[in-house]
Amino acid sequence: DTAVSQTPKYLVTQMGNDKSIKCEQNLGHDTMYWYKQDSKKFLKIMFSYNNKELIINETVPNRFSPKSPDKAHLNLHINSLELGDSAVYFCASSQDRLAKSNEQFFGPGTRLTVL
Amino acid sequence: QKEVEQNSGPLSVPEGAIASLNCTYSDRGSQSFFWYRQYSGKSPELIMSIYSNGDKEDGRFTAQLNKASQYVSLLIRDSQPSDSATYLCAVTGGFQKLVFGTGTRLLVSP
Numbered sequence: 001d002t003a004v005s006q007t008p009k010y011l012v013t014q015m016g017n018d019k020s021i022k023c024e025q026n027l028g029h030d031t032m033y034w035y036k037q038d039s040k041k042f043l044k045i046m047f048s049y050n051n052k053e054l055i056i057n058e059t060v061p062n063r064f065s066p067k068s069p070d071k072a073h074l075n076l077h078i079n080s081l082e083l084g085d086s087a088v089y090f091c092a093s094s095q096d097r098l099a100k101s102n103e104q105f106f107g108p109g110t111r112l113t114v115l
Numbered sequence: 116q117k118e119v120e121q122n123s124g125p126l127s128v129p130e131g132a133i134a135s136l137n138c139t140y141s142d143r144g145s146q147s148f149f150w151y152r153q154y155s156g157k158s159p160e161l162i163m164s165i166y167s168n169g170d171k172e173d174g175r176f177t178a179q180l181n182k183a184s185q186y187v188s189l190l191i192r193d194s195q196p197s198d199s200a201t202y203l204c205a206v207t208g209g210f211q212k213l214v215f216g217t218g219t220r221l222l223v224s225p
Contacts, residue, residue, distance in 0.1 A: 040217065041153075042217050043159065043203065043215040045212050045214075048212065056212050090158055090159070101147065101164060102207060102213070103149070103161055104149075104213060105161065106159050108158050109157075
């Protein structure tokens, strides 16, 4: 009965490869997010989708492409991986992004290591 | 200037003491304020939210908001070793996106 789940939990890959991370939420929320947490633990938003529609797209390289097949799923595909992409990627969801009480719930994270 | 600023710590307090964690933010239009706790290797977990000036209490936790001073704080009473974690302050910015501070590491010694 996990609320927000991500796969895989760990991802180790070579520079230049393409990889995907999957996220699913069973909370019935309308909005999903991808965050990146770097080695200094700074957590920064990358993308936000509301009901399959892209709402927020921060200054993220084009190599990162999110896809939302339905409002319960938000996947992240990364092309041509670079060393600097190594980080923990968190998926999150919230009920209503426009509500004042836009409480976000986080998945367990995917630790990506690029060698 | 960072959008959300926190002292990185570590903040060390003895068991049973009050831990006081502080956060300042730059966007005067911010409406929603959150405190997340993150244990090492785990995901952020929401522990408090506050939307209006004043205090909000939940168990051992009290969040305080002062919009005029652009300041939000978290008090943890009767601190326990299990409270040792990084506490992230988050503020709603433009487009309702959540902007996080860099976190304050709290260490509670037995």
